[in-house]
Amino acid sequence: MKTVFISTAIDYVNASPHLGHALEKIQADVIARYHRSLGDDVLFLTGTDENSLKNVQSAEKQGIGVKELVDMNYKKFHKMKDILNLSYDDFIRTTEERHIIGAEKLWNLCQKDIYKKKYKGLYCVGCEEFYKEEELDNPFYDNLEQINISEAWDLIDYFACSSEPKEEMRHKVDILYKNKIDVTAFLVWFIDNYPNSIKEAKNLDFIYSSFH
Numbered sequence: 001m002k003t004v005f006i007s008t009a010i011d012y013v014n015a016s017p018h019l020g021h022a023l024e025k026i027q028a029d030v031i032a033r034y035h036r037s038l039g040d041d042v043l044f045l046t047g048t049d050e051n052s053l054k055n056v057q058s059a060e061k062q063g064i065g066v067k068e069l070v071d072m073n074y075k076k077f078h079k080m081k082d083i084l085n086l087s088y089d090d091f092i093r094t095t096e097e098r099h100i101i102g103a104e105k106l107w108n109l110c111q112k113d114i115y116k117k118k119y120k121g122l123y124c125v126g127c128e129e130f131y132k133e134e135e136l137d138n139p140f141y142d143n144l145e146q147i148n149i150s151e152a153w154d155l156i157d158y159f160a161c162s163s164e165p166k167e168e169m170r171h172k173v174d175i176l177y178k179n180k181i182d183v184t185a186f187l188v189w190f191i192d193n194y195p196n197s198i199k200e201a202k203n204l205d206f207i208y209s210s211f212h
Contacts, residue, residue: 004035010047013073014058029086047092048074
């Protein structure tokens with residue numbers, strides 16, 4: 001018997017759940033049920049992320065308070081368990097006291113290894129990502145309607161941020177490591193211990209840049 005932990009993404013509650021949310025939950029549920037059928041000890045977790053700029057902007061557009069918005073939409077996400085017959089073991093909201101306590105504990109443990117630094121740039125709220133000027137000077141942004149739908153999966157980043165204004169300059173406080181670690185040694189260890197966790201080369205690049 002193995003101990004298996006399965007977690008979905010914790011979804012933003014700036015709007016109602018859509019088909020993509022349902023697909024992810026069902027896929028995770030299938031994996032959880034499979035491992036239970038093998039006799040494994042499974043913890044299947046899902047939840048909602050209620051601390052985001054998207055939530056604030058959505059509440060402003062609707063003319064309601066942020067707490068009212070997240071409480072309203074949280075109920076819709078939580079209701080998916082009955083609608084889709086999901087078998088998750090726990091549902092956590094990032095506004096819950098137990099989550100706040102855990103996040104504060106992790107933050108305090110990391111204090112000796114990290115520092116904060118302000119960053120300013122062109123920001124896309126939809127992608128939650130900063131862009132360089134040259135990244136925005138791309139014909140795909142001006143000609144999305146001409147792109148064949150079969151190409152959409154390769155261009156999903158362009159579709160995701162094409163409707164978001166990039167002119168707004170935003171300040172961001174990045175959390176950085178005080179001391180560089182041996183990234184190569186870390187990646188070797190990670191791949192050896194979790195061989196199925198990294199599927200694409202770009203994910204390796206992301207991990208490398210995060211620690212370098």
